[in-house]
Amino acid sequence: MxxxxxxxxxxxxxxxxxRVEALVNEVIGRVADKWTMILIEVLIEHGELRFTRLGELxxxxxQKMLTQTLRQMERDxxxxxxxxxxxxxxxxxxxxxxxxxxxxxxxxxxxxxxKNLQAIEDARVAFDIRAKA
Amino acid sequence: MxxxxxxxxxxxxxxxxxRVEALVNEVIGRVADKWTMILIEVLIEHGELRFTRLGELxxxxxQKMLTQTLRQMERDxxxxxxxxxxxxxxxxxxxxxxxxxxxxxxxxxxxxxxKNLQAIEDARVAFDIRAKA
Numbered sequence: 001m002x003x004x005x006x007x008x009x010x011x012x013x014x015x016x017x018x019r020v021e022a023l024v025n026e027v028i029g030r031v032a033d034k035w036t037m038i039l040i041e042v043l044i045e046h047g048e049l050r051f052t053r054l055g056e057l058x059x060x061x062x063q064k065m066l067t068q069t070l071r072q073m074e075r076d077x078x079x080x081x082x083x084x085x086x087x088x089x090x091x092x093x094x095x096x097x098x099x100x101x102x103x104x105x106x107x108x109x110x111x112x113x114x115k116n117l118q119a120i121e122d123a124r125v126a127f128d129i130r131a132k133a
Numbered sequence: 134m135x136x137x138x139x140x141x142x143x144x145x146x147x148x149x150x151x152r153v154e155a156l157v158n159e160v161i162g163r164v165a166d167k168w169t170m171i172l173i174e175v176l177i178e179h180g181e182l183r184f185t186r187l188g189e190l191x192x193x194x195x196q197k198m199l200t201q202t203l204r205q206m207e208r209d210x211x212x213x214x215x216x217x218x219x220x221x222x223x224x225x226x227x228x229x230x231x232x233x234x235x236x237x238x239x240x241x242x243x244x245x246x247x248k249n250l251q252a253i254e255d256a257r258v259a260f261d262i263r264a265k266a
Contacts, residue, residue: 020250025192027246027253029167032239037165038158059158077256098252105245106165112238113160117153119231120160123210 030076031102035061035069040095040103041110043079048094078102163209164235168194168202173228173236174243176212181227211235 030036035058042057043049049057055066070093073079078099084090095103163169168191175190176182182190188199203226206212211232217223228236 020247023250023254024243024246025171027250028170028243031246032165032167032170032242034162034165037161075257075260076253077260098249098256101249102242102245105241108238108241109165109235110157110161112235113157113164114153116231116234117156117160120209121156123231124208127208127210 030072031078033069035065036073036078037106037109039066039069039073040078040099040106043093043095044100044103048082048092050090050092054093073099163205164211166202168198169206169211170239170242172199172202172206173211173232173239176226176228177233177236181215181225183223183225187226206232 038058038061039054042054046053046057051066051070054070055061055063058066061069070079070081074081076098077096079093080096082092082094084092171191171194172187175187179186179190184199184203187203188194188196191199194202203212203214207214209231210229212226213229215225215227217225
């Protein structure tokens, strides 16, 4: 359906197989996730990291959520988990090329957030005033 | 800390006030959300929509989650909720310019997902085989 509001490029501009669209939505659901994005950002910044250090740098993530997110990222091919054969074994995580490319694709959203912080804060203040009225 | 793995542009390349960084992380946490991204995509595609229709087009969202996500998006200044004074009142949602610009910023992630579907599926199959072994 053509829409007068359509101003931006969209994946829907492409002819899309509904099966492909459902898969894309599922993948977006997986990767449009706060912790996935923050872990990718930390790994881009710091390279290979141990579990504990990764958790510290991500800030505020629970151990359970860190385990879960890293496992899903490993399954999706975004990170590689390496067990270094030392005693005690040292387990480290780093991004794959696929993970790096997701970080690049998401970079626009970080920049958007940085640019529009004030607009978002202003909107929140205005909303909260209206909600109280 | 300089890192040999740094290959991509990153917000961390800019000198960042830690207060600003914390705010950006908080905003990313809010907008790097599956339903926010899917609702933005639907609203870019279809323009102004009623609550029920928006839910249908988003596919698989619960009424509670739709209410919650739309309220947060309204508070963040991403959508405008208009109550049309008819009987019964008609409530419609459309994107603000800020919401549209987030959709544009996120577009790279949709394209990434579309491009890398097969790589992700392959990674999952390989992971599941390793996990069973």
